Amino acid sequence: MRVPGSIKTVLYIEILLPMLLLVFGVYHGLLQVLYRAGFMKELSFLRIEYYQGLTLHAVINAIVFTTVLIVAFGNLMFLYHLKKPLRPAVQWTGAILMVVGTLMAAWAMFTGKANVLYTFYPPLLAHWSFYLGAALLAVGSLVPFFFDWIPNYISWKRENPDKKVPLAVYGVFINHILWLIMLVPLVIEIFFQLLPLSLGLVSEINPSLARTLFWAFGHPVVYFWLLPAYVMLYTVLPKVVTGEGKLYSDGAARLAFILFLIFSFPVGLHHQYTEPSITDSYKLIHAIFTFGVAVPSFITAFTVASSLEYSIKSKYPEVRDSLFAWWKKIPYASTEGDKWLVSYFMAGLFLFLIGGITGIVNASYNMNNVVHNTAWVPAHFHTTVGGLVTLVFLGMALYFLAQLKGTEVKAKGLAVAAPWLWLVGMVIFNVGYSIAGLMGYPRRTQTGATGSYFDPSSPYYMPDWHFYAVLGAIGGVIATLGFVLYLVSFVSTLFAPAKENAELYIPSAEPYHDEKMPSLQKLTPWVAFSVILFVVSYIPPLYDVTKRGVFFDSPGYNDKSPIPITKPQSARDERKETAEAK
Amino acid sequence: MDRAEKFALKVTLVLLGVFTGLLVYAAKGLNIDVPTCITDVEPFTEGKLIQHAEDRYELHLLAKMWYFEPGEIEIPAGSVVDIYLTSADVIHGIKIVGTNVNLMAIPGAVAYARYKFDKPGEYLIVCHEYCGIGHQNMAGKLIVKPTTTARR
Numbered sequence: 096m097r098v099p100g101s102i103k104t105v106l107y108i109e110i111l112l113p114m115l116l117l118v119f120g121v122y123h124g125l126l127q128v129l130y131r132a133g134f135m136k137e138l139s140f141l142r143i144e145y146y147q148g149l150t151l152h153a154v155i156n157a158i159v160f161t162t163v164l165i166v167a168f169g170n171l172m173f174l175y176h177l178k179k180p181l182r183p184a185v186q187w188t189g190a191i192l193m194v195v196g197t198l199m200a201a202w203a204m205f206t207g208k209a210n211v212l213y214t215f216y217p218p219l220l221a222h223w224s225f226y227l228g229a230a231l232l233a234v235g236s237l238v239p240f241f242f243d244w245i246p247n248y249i250s251w252k253r254e255n256p257d258k259k260v261p262l263a264v265y266g267v268f269i270n271h272i273l274w275l276i277m278l279v280p281l282v283i284e285i286f287f288q289l290l291p292l293s294l295g296l297v298s299e300i301n302p303s304l305a306r307t308l309f310w311a312f313g314h315p316v317v318y319f320w321l322l323p324a325y326v327m328l329y330t331v332l333p334k335v336v337t338g339e340g341k342l343y344s345d346g347a348a349r350l351a352f353i354l355f356l357i358f359s360f361p362v363g364l365h366h367q368y369t370e371p372s373i374t375d376s377y378k379l380i381h382a383i384f385t386f387g388v389a390v391p392s393f394i395t396a397f398t399v400a401s402s403l404e405y406s407i408k409s410k411y412p413e414v415r416d417s418l419f420a421w422w423k424k425i426p427y428a429s430t431e432g433d434k435w436l437v438s439y440f441m442a443g444l445f446l447f448l449i450g451g452i453t454g455i456v457n458a459s460y461n462m463n464n465v466v467h468n469t470a471w472v473p474a475h476f477h478t479t480v481g482g483l484v485t486l487v488f489l490g491m492a493l494y495f496l497a498q499l500k501g502t503e504v505k506a507k508g509l510a511v512a513a514p515w516l517w518l519v520g521m522v523i524f525n526v527g528y529s530i531a532g533l534m535g536y537p538r539r540t541q542t543g544a545t546g547s548y549f550d551p552s553s554p555y556y557m558p559d560w561h562f563y564a565v566l567g568a569i570g571g572v573i574a575t576l577g578f579v580l581y582l583v584s585f586v587s588t589l590f591a592p593a594k595e596n597a598e599l600y601i602p603s604a605e606p607y608h609d610e611k612m613p614s615l616q617k618l619t620p621w622v623a624f625s626v627i628l629f630v631v632s633y634i635p636p637l638y639d640v641t642k643r644g645v646f647f648d649s650p651g652y653n654d655k656s657p658i659p660i661t662k663p664q665s666a667r668d669e670r671k672e673t674a675e676a677k
Numbered sequence: 678m679d680r681a682e683k684f685a686l687k688v689t690l691v692l693l694g695v696f697t698g699l700l701v702y703a704a705k706g707l708n709i710d711v712p713t714c715i716t717d718v719e720p721f722t723e724g725k726l727i728q729h730a731e732d733r734y735e736l737h738l739l740a741k742m743w744y745f746e747p748g749e750i751e752i753p754a755g756s757v758v759d760i761y762l763t764s765a766d767v768i769h770g771i772k773i774v775g776t777n778v779n780l781m782a783i784p785g786a787v788a789y790a791r792y793k794f795d796k797p798g799e800y801l802i803v804c805h806e807y808c809g810i811g812h813q814n815m816a817g818k819l820i821v822k823p824t825t826t827a828r829r
Contacts, residue, residue: 138810146807212807216768218784219809302768302783344682368711369770370781371788375713379704386693386700393689397682460700461709464777468770468805535774537805541813548803548813555801555816557774608679639714 096175096599101183103499105190109167110492110499112194113160114585116201120155121578123148128524128571132564133543136550145541146210153213154204157480159197159232161320164488166193166236168323169267171495173244175601176261177251185242192235199228212539214313215289217305223293226285233278240271259616262348263603266326269352272622273359274319276629280311303372303640310363311633318359318388320480322352324443324487325395332440333402333604335433336425340406345606347398349615351391356625358388361632368463372640378460381632385458392451399444405607428515430507433602439490442514446482446521450475453529468539470567471532474525482521486514489581497588501597505587509580516577524570531563712780715787720763726750734758740769740782743811745802750819754797762788770806773819781806797823 098106126148129135138145166189174181202224203209209221248268252260260268288305291297329348333340342348364381367373407421408414414421426434427441453475456462466472497504504510528536536557542548542564548557549564615621678686703709724739724746736758739746752758762771764782772779773792780788794800804815 144810146810146812149807210810214807216806219767219807301785303786306768306783344678346678347682367781369779369788370783371712371714371786372783373714375704375711378711379701382700383697386697389693390689394686397685401681455696459696461703461711462700464709464711464779467772467779469772535772535801535803537772537803539807539812540803540805544813546814548816554818555803557801608682610678 096178097596098174098499098599099180099183102170102174102181102186105183105186106167106170106495106499108190108194109163109170110496111589112197113163114492116155116197117160118582120152120160121575123152124156125571125575127152128568130544131540131542132568133549133561134568136543136545138541138544143205144207144210145544146212147204147207149539150210150212151204154200156485157213157320158229159200161484161488162232162236163193163197164492165270165319165323166239167495168326168491169244169271170239171599171601172263172267172326173247175599176264176603177247179247179251181239181243181247185239189235189238192238193232194235196228196231196233196235199224199231201228203228214309216309217289217292217300217302220289220293223290226289226293230282230285233281237271237275237278240275244268244271259345261603262342262345262606263326263330263601265349266322266329266352269356269618270319270322270326272618273315273322273356276360276622276626277312277315277319280308280633284308284312301641303370304637306367306370307363307373307633307636307640310366311360311629312363314363314366315359317476317480318355320484322355323491324484325351327487327491328395328399328440328444329402330603331436331601332399333406334602335436336403337406337410338432338434339410340402340604341409341607342604343398343401343405343606344608344610346608346610346612346615347394349612351394351398353615353621354391354394355388356621357628358384358391360625360629362388362458363633364636365458365460365463368460369467373636374639377632377636377639382458382460384632386455389451389455396451402604402607406604428511430511433494435504435507435511436490436494438511439486439514442518443483443486446478446486446518449522449525450479450482454479466532468537469532470528470536470538470563473538474528474532477521477528478525482518486517490514493581493585493588496585498599498601499597500588500591501594502588502591504584505591506584510584513577513581513584516580517574518577520570520572520574520577522570523573524567527563527566527570531560531567534560534563536560536563712788712790715761715789718761718787718789720785720787721761722765726752732756736760738762738771738782738817739765740771740804740808740815741765742767742809743804743815745771745804745815745817748817750817752794752819752821754821754824755793755795756821757791757793760790760792762790767808768806769804769808769815772803772805774801774803776800779805794819794821797821 126140130145170181203222209225211219211221215221284305288300292300329342333342361384362381364378365385368378403425404421407424411424414424426437428438457475493504493510546553548555549561550556721737725737726747727735729735732755734752734756738760760778762780762782764784769782776792778790778792780790798821800819802817802819804812
């Protein structure tokens with residue numbers, strides 16, 4: 096189908112903005128591993144400070160890149176599968192809000208006014224434009240959902256009362272419902288705690304409450320990133336793997352999406368196991384629900400594997416009776432047609448296998464005492480968010496760029512090599528950081544700095560960790576090289592001559608088992624159930640944290656003693672001052 | 678649902694059921710629990726080590742930008758230490774390397790853990806939650822001295 100010009104421009108913006116920012120994000124990721132292993136001993140390089148770079152790396156890669164691209168993805172899925180026009184006014188409003196929000200937050204981060212990392216735990220405080228920018232980005236991402244997707248979804252249902260909504264649309268739609276619900280606690284945190292504090296309107300805040308609200312958003316958001324990748328795994332992968340493959344079971348896919356909708360919310364406390372203020376029995380309840388969220392991932396693992404097996408076996412009769420030989424027929428590195436996409440899926444899936452297992456360790460309540468806030472945790476999420484999600488999103492961005500331009504993907508060989516190099520890099524990084532993490536190597540720390548853990552003259556010198564930190568750096572460099580290969584292909588495709596009347600085509604696999612599951616077709620009861628579970632599972636912990644721990648006039652941020660990020664002062668000076676005062 | 682699908686779902690549920698069972702057993706049966714809320718201790722403003730008996734200590738650990746108070750702690754091997762942790766400014770965290778003591782230091786609240794230090798040696802205490810530009814220098818030491826043969 097043809098994409099109208101105005102909508103096409105919006106889609107270009109929504110694909111190119113996140114890709115442009117991702118270049119900065121990946122660059123700062125590379126600097127992170129180099130800093131941490133002690134290859135860079137200063138706190139700042141090219142006037143970007145270590146923790147500022149860490150903030151840029153995390154916020155860009157995890158929030159901006161994902162959110163904007165997910166909106167583009169949703170727009171394309173709705174447009175292509177429902178064949179209903181998108182409204183240019185709505186699309187432009189959404190895109191402009193997202194761009195303005197991103198620029199506001201980016202300004203604060205690039206000028207060093209928001210070195211608060213991805214988690215922005217108060218009473219560490221950023222410039223108000225950082226918080227407001229984040230809020231605008233979120234609002235912008237909801238505009239197409241409310242004013243394009245919902246009306247189109249309802250009118251399609253009315254016109255086709257007997258048909259199931261296309262699976263891709265179903266997944267995208269549930270994903271944005273998820274997004275809408277999880278934004279509620281974040282919006283409360285931003286508008287009732289962070290913004291007033293940042294503007295100087297209040298001088299007291301409850302940090303435990305802020306953390307609880309943040310993690311009520313901060314874990315479900317992982318599924319917001321994951322579901323578009325799952326939609327691609329269910330609809331695109333089986334189709335492109337042979338050209339005519341099928342999805343093993345349509346019902347299983349829909350069930351997985353519904354289970355994500357339900358289980359995404361009562362899980363946030365597993366980030367807060369090691370902190371006071373929350374009674375441990377609620378932590379245990381959230382731990383059990385966190386295990387529950389593994390069920391849809393297991394279903395997905397089974398369905399994707401059987402779709403691949405079915406598709407390959409029906410195309411190649413010679414492997415029909417084999418148990419494992421069909422694996423060899425998967426086009427892991429083919430440049431033929433759309434098959435290059437398979438390399439992104441397969442590399443992503445291999446990484447996600449590691450990520451899933453380490454994630455169960457993190458969720459395992461008391462086992463978390465060993466790994467909490469150690470390098471184990473970044474090792475885990477670089478195989479999930481930095482693995483499956485990133486790779487599928489990269490493949491998706493390149494595919495849709497070529498589609499919009501009406502051209503073939505350029506430098507396809509590099510595009511196919513990129514995810515495998517990324518995989519190798521991430522596995523090495525993962526091994527290094529996982530082992531170091533078990534040895535206590537902390538995360539979010541410039542461990543290689545002068546006077547810190549890898550400085551032999553420091554009283555806290557830790558040579559045991561060093562080898563693994565270097566291993567992490569090697570992995571990081573290899574993964575970055577993979578990204579560079581991808582970038583070459585992306586940029587060459589971007590500058591390839593465009594075709595005027597480009598036809599949009601999105602591969603979509605037909606189901607092999609197509610069961611009617613009428614209970615999964617009506618979304619409202621599931622959404623209501625999900626919201627109720629969310630509220631119920633959070634009432635006791637929220638009551639707990641509001642009972643205690645209001646923190647008044649912190650020296651961390653007030654005017655009398657401004658936040659030391661803007662006035663650097665070394666720890667030693669402060670120790671001396673305290674000693675003198677005594 | 679076909680047979681293979683049903684089987685896979687059953688395996689999933691059994692597997693997660695076993696994991697959950699083990700987890701609850703470890704927490705409630707073996708008492709390997711996570712830190713919980715301390716309601717009877719007010720956040721304190723200075724760190725100190727209090728000796729209650731020959732091998733019983735109470736440690737008030739105060740995390741501040743960017744040091745721990747007390748910065749160096751000495752105890753004899755075999756001591757049981759009740760660790761209370763709070764923060765005087767922003768959010769910090771501690772991991773006592775080589776042990777399972779892993780706590781968040783949150784202003785306005787007190788975290789608690791108990792640990793028996795059997796093995797003599799120097800235990801590094803790291804701040805593992807970003808707390809400002811001097812975060813990487815924020816560390817402390819817990820020195821476990823070997824007990825003298827006379828006392829044995």
